[in-house]
Amino acid sequence: MTREQKSLWLHAAVVLVLGALYFVLPEYHAGNLARIMVLAVYAMGYNLLFGYTGLLSLGHAMFFAAGMYGFGLAVNHGGLPAGAAVLIGIAATLVVSVVVGFLALRTRDVAFMIVMLMFAQTGYLIILYFGEFTRGDEGFVVQQAQRGLFGFDLSAQGIRYWAALILFSACLLGIAKGVNSRFGKALVAVRENEERARMLGYDTHRLKFLAVVLSGVLSGAAGAAYGLLFGYIGSTFATVQYSIFPLLWVLLGGAGTTLGPFVGVLFMFYLIDLSSFLTDAYMFIAGIALLLLTMFAPKGIVGQIRASRVPWLP
Amino acid sequence: MEFGPHLLLASLEGAVSAAVLALTAMGLSIVFGVMRIVNVAHGEFFMLGAVLAWWIASMIGAHPAVGFVVAIVIAPLAVGVIAAVADKVILQRIGYDPERTIVATIGLLYILQQAALMTFGPDARPVTPPFNQRIDLPWFEFTKNGLGLFWPWGLSITSYKLFVVLAAILILTGVWLLMTRTRFGLIMRATQQDREMSQAFGVPVDNVFAYVFGLGAALAAIGAVLVVPVQQAHYLMGHDPLLLSFIVVIIGGLGSLPGTVIAAVLIGMSDGIISVFFSPTLAKIVATMAVAMVLVFRPQGLVGKAAS
Amino acid sequence: MNILETRALTKSFGGIKANTNIDFALEQGRTMALIGPNGAGKSTFVGMLSGRIPATSGQVFFKGKDISHLPAHRRIALGIAYTFQITSVFSNLDVRENVALAARRDRTKSEDEVAERVAGVLARVGLSDRMEQLAGGLSYGHQRVLEIAMGLVQEPELLILDEPTQGLAESEVTEFVDLINGLQGRPTILLIEHNMDVVMRTAEMITVLNFGEILASGTPQEVHDNAAVQAAYLGTTTNAES
Numbered sequence: 008m009t010r011e012q013k014s015l016w017l018h019a020a021v022v023l024v025l026g027a028l029y030f031v032l033p034e035y036h037a038g039n040l041a042r043i044m045v046l047a048v049y050a051m052g053y054n055l056l057f058g059y060t061g062l063l064s065l066g067h068a069m070f071f072a073a074g075m076y077g078f079g080l081a082v083n084h085g086g087l088p089a090g091a092a093v094l095i096g097i098a099a100t101l102v103v104s105v106v107v108g109f110l111a112l113r114t115r116d117v118a119f120m121i122v123m124l125m126f127a128q129t130g131y132l133i134i135l136y137f138g139e140f141t142r143g144d145e146g147f148v149v150q151q152a153q154r155g156l157f158g159f160d161l162s163a164q165g166i167r168y169w170a171a172l173i174l175f176s177a178c179l180l181g182i183a184k185g186v187n188s189r190f191g192k193a194l195v196a197v198r199e200n201e202e203r204a205r206m207l208g209y210d211t212h213r214l215k216f217l218a219v220v221l222s223g224v225l226s227g228a229a230g231a232a233y234g235l236l237f238g239y240i241g242s243t244f245a246t247v248q249y250s251i252f253p254l255l256w257v258l259l260g261g262a263g264t265t266l267g268p269f270v271g272v273l274f275m276f277y278l279i280d281l282s283s284f285l286t287d288a289y290m291f292i293a294g295i296a297l298l299l300l301t302m303f304a305p306k307g308i309v310g311q312i313r314a315s316r317v318p319w320l321p
Numbered sequence: 322m323e324f325g326p327h328l329l330l331a332s333l334e335g336a337v338s339a340a341v342l343a344l345t346a347m348g349l350s351i352v353f354g355v356m357r358i359v360n361v362a363h364g365e366f367f368m369l370g371a372v373l374a375w376w377i378a379s380m381i382g383a384h385p386a387v388g389f390v391v392a393i394v395i396a397p398l399a400v401g402v403i404a405a406v407a408d409k410v411i412l413q414r415i416g417y418d419p420e421r422t423i424v425a426t427i428g429l430l431y432i433l434q435q436a437a438l439m440t441f442g443p444d445a446r447p448v449t450p451p452f453n454q455r456i457d458l459p460w461f462e463f464t465k466n467g468l469g470l471f472w473p474w475g476l477s478i479t480s481y482k483l484f485v486v487l488a489a490i491l492i493l494t495g496v497w498l499l500m501t502r503t504r505f506g507l508i509m510r511a512t513q514q515d516r517e518m519s520q521a522f523g524v525p526v527d528n529v530f531a532y533v534f535g536l537g538a539a540l541a542a543i544g545a546v547l548v549v550p551v552q553q554a555h556y557l558m559g560h561d562p563l564l565l566s567f568i569v570v571i572i573g574g575l576g577s578l579p580g581t582v583i584a585a586v587l588i589g590m591s592d593g594i595i596s597v598f599f600s601p602t603l604a605k606i607v608a609t610m611a612v613a614m615v616l617v618f619r620p621q622g623l624v625g626k627a628a629s
Numbered sequence: 630m631n632i633l634e635t636r637a638l639t640k641s642f643g644g645i646k647a648n649t650n651i652d653f654a655l656e657q658g659r660t661m662a663l664i665g666p667n668g669a670g671k672s673t674f675v676g677m678l679s680g681r682i683p684a685t686s687g688q689v690f691f692k693g694k695d696i697s698h699l700p701a702h703r704r705i706a707l708g709i710a711y712t713f714q715i716t717s718v719f720s721n722l723d724v725r726e727n728v729a730l731a732a733r734r735d736r737t738k739s740e741d742e743v744a745e746r747v748a749g750v751l752a753r754v755g756l757s758d759r760m761e762q763l764a765g766g767l768s769y770g771h772q773r774v775l776e777i778a779m780g781l782v783q784e785p786e787l788l789i790l791d792e793p794t795q796g797l798a799e800s801e802v803t804e805f806v807d808l809i810n811g812l813q814g815r816p817t818i819l820l821i822e823h824n825m826d827v828v829m830r831t832a833e834m835i836t837v838l839n840f841g842e843i844l845a846s847g848t849p850q851e852v853h854d855n856a857a858v859q860a861a862y863l864g865t866t867t868n869a870e871s
Contacts, residue, residue, distance in 0.1 A: 189733055189736075189740075192726070192729075192730065192733070193730070193733070195722070196719060196722075196730050199719040199720070199721055199722060200717060200718070200719050200720075202717065203713070203717045203718065203719065204730070205701055205702050206679065206681065206701060206702075206705060206711050206713070206717075207705065207730060207731050207734055207779065207783070208702050208705035208706045208734040208783070209702055209734065210700075210702045210703075211702070
């Protein structure tokens with residue numbers, strides 16, 4: 008079997024297992040898994056920029072929130088049906104990521120990280136400032152009646168699971184294909200040695216810009232889906248913490264691997280879930296995880312498996 | 322209150338926040354200047370300073386002045402030691418790689434913050450100022466007898482706030498003397514210029530870095546101890562100082578000490594003034610956006626010189 | 630026909646001129662060596678040709694077209710390949726992918742054609758048995774060869790080699806000379822080189838750069854006989870050797 012075939016089978020198997028799990032898992036865990044799959048889409052979007060292109064952003068919450076608020080505001084204030092509102096959410100992210108990409112890519116390295124952080128912070132403050140519409144810190148709920156898509160009620164647990172799975176699978180398979188394409192390989196070239204890639208004739212600036220936009224749009228799609236499936240729009244999702252989470256997930260699961268983001272979200276979600284008996288200070292666990300990962304396992308779980316056992320792992 | 326007295330009041334409040342900000346941002350700037358790393362946990366060292374100050378003051382329980390004096394000596398020292406240990410245990414191990422350092426200090430941020438939540442609790446707690454006389458301030462008006470002074474109601478400042486400004490000036494002068502007039506300062510500057518060369522000349526760079534990281538954190542803690550009688554200690558209080566310090570350091574030019582002080586005064590004063598007259602959220606939006614734009618279009622800072 | 634020309638090309642770094650008014654021409658199909666003492670401005674000059682270093686003033690023409698304002702990647706896309714003086718490969722990728730990345734710049738080529746070309750070039754430079762190895766794990770000499778392979782696979786019209794034999798062992802230098810001389814459908818080559826033996830064995834033309842200006846240009850014999858060159862450059866080498 009070639010690498011591509013192995014990769015295809017692996018991803019198909021993951022999708023099938025996730026589908027089968029619905030019939031096996033208790034309701035509580037199935038609910039968690041739906042949430043994990045949507046967050047994994049966010050993480051995959053982040054991974055595209057961080058893991059494949061080598062750009063570390065500290066501001067992805069602005070993309071996630073742009074999708075989420077674009078959707079939520081379109082439903083609540085615009086009175087649009089859910090499908091159109093999701094598209095508005097994605098369009099909002101597209102605009103944000105184009106503008107941010109254009110400006111932020113004038114900087115590099117640490118300056119890029121800080122610029123992204125500052126833009127995201129501005130976004131968060133703007134949400135608070137327009138509290139009249141966004142309901143500020145409190146956030147707002149999207150009513151069940153407004154959460155129907157193609158005749159399905161997405162607030163129902165079962166349908167929610169399948170919707171999450173469809174979104175997740177589409178992203179996973181798309182990314183698996185994308186990173187194997189010329190574009191994906193060119194992104195890796197930028198990550199590995201930008202100057203060399205440029206002197207091979209690659210327009211590295213354009214590649215980075217496209218990566219920011221794609222990564223932003225995926226993150227925004229996850230944000231819109233989160234609002235649609237779980238019915239709550241809140242400014243928490245725009246805070247620095249939500250910019251740090253995808254970094255943590257991707258580092259934990261394995262940057263630059265297709266399955267790393269999902270694995271990272273899965274582990275982190277249950278780590279926090281399990282530790283919540285012990286302490287309310289769940290970010291303590293996240294902090295320790297970040298520290299230990301950077302110090303001792305920068306490749307993450309899937310990255311480590313690839314490096315030591317399964318070299319073909321995509 | 323009339324506009325004039327109101328502005329004076331806002332400026333005085335602004336001067337207090339500028340003073341504290343200058344200390345905190347100076348810590349961040351020195352760490353960036355010498356070690357070339359961005360310490361995202363800097364705000365948490367500030368918070369630790371405040372929380373420790375509360376803890377020390379409430380332990381001692383004698384006259385507030387005694388508690389305060391002990392706190393301003395012990396808290397920064399303790400925070401400095403914690404930071405130096407963090408440097409040795411964490412940052413040295415990852416070789417001060419810029420990106421990994423940011424990720425590691427984000428981890429440290431949450432660990433410190435949440436540790437404070439678990440021990441200190443979620444409530445904000447006040448520290449009694451060592452002295453706190455109200456000083457009424459006069460304003461002038463033109464009467465038919467010429468210029469006259471009067472004391473508008475509410476236009477006043479406390480002796481403690483004046484002390485904060487004065488203390489900050491003294492400490493910053495001390496830092497400047499340390500950097501320019503001592504052997505330690507010379508070593509720091511040499512390390513800043515050329516790390517490998519300094520090492521070759523026998524400068525124990527690892528130890529210098531631990532001291533510098535400790536010094537940076539201690540400066541933030543001093544700022545926090547000074548401000549805590551005015552502002553109350555809280556486990557989430559590190560967030561704003563971190564952001565504002567970033568803003569100051571970036572606007573002032575990364576690693577430039579005079580630039581940092583000028584920018585701190587500028588940002589602290591204008592933040593105070595804008596917040597009084599407009600919404601504080603709007604002030605913050607303007608400030609964060611300004612920082613992003615400065616980094617994008619003028620990465621050497623507003624005060625710094627253009628690199629050739 | 631001249632494939633490459635420059636007119637009054639100048640670069641100054643903070644007031645200090647590294648290249649002054651360089652008028653330079655390279656005929657299509659030739660191999661030209663660019664020589665000169667350290668600090669003569671050779672790397673700055675080729676940097677301005679490839680677009681890595683922006684020129685302060687002056688123009689660069691490639692196949693008669695003014696490319697002075699094109700960014701580096703656009704110049705490369707026109708058919709200029711550039712290899713770095715300091716080895717610069719994708720260390721964490723395998724040898725095959727390194728060369729494939731270079732080959733894929735030509736978007737008209739399918740992935741199969743890319744693979745074929747990669748295999749062909751790797752066979753030519755003698756790296757076929759190391760295709761799966763990570764580039765970072767290759768010996769220094771092999772990394773230099775890989776650099777050249779990345780240049781060749783682009784099938785450029787102009788190949789700029791910045792000190793390709795620097796740091797190579799004697800046997801590897803010989804292999805390099807054979808490789809260059811054995812190229813089929815040979816591209817125009819601009820070679821920066823310190824090793825005069827390599828220059829004499831590969832170059833048809835030589836340009837001598839000194840203090841950021843062209844001191845002489847011509848066939849190896851002409852340059853060798855040039856009094857100014859002898860005084861400034863070759864003379865010292867001969868003295869050192871004798």
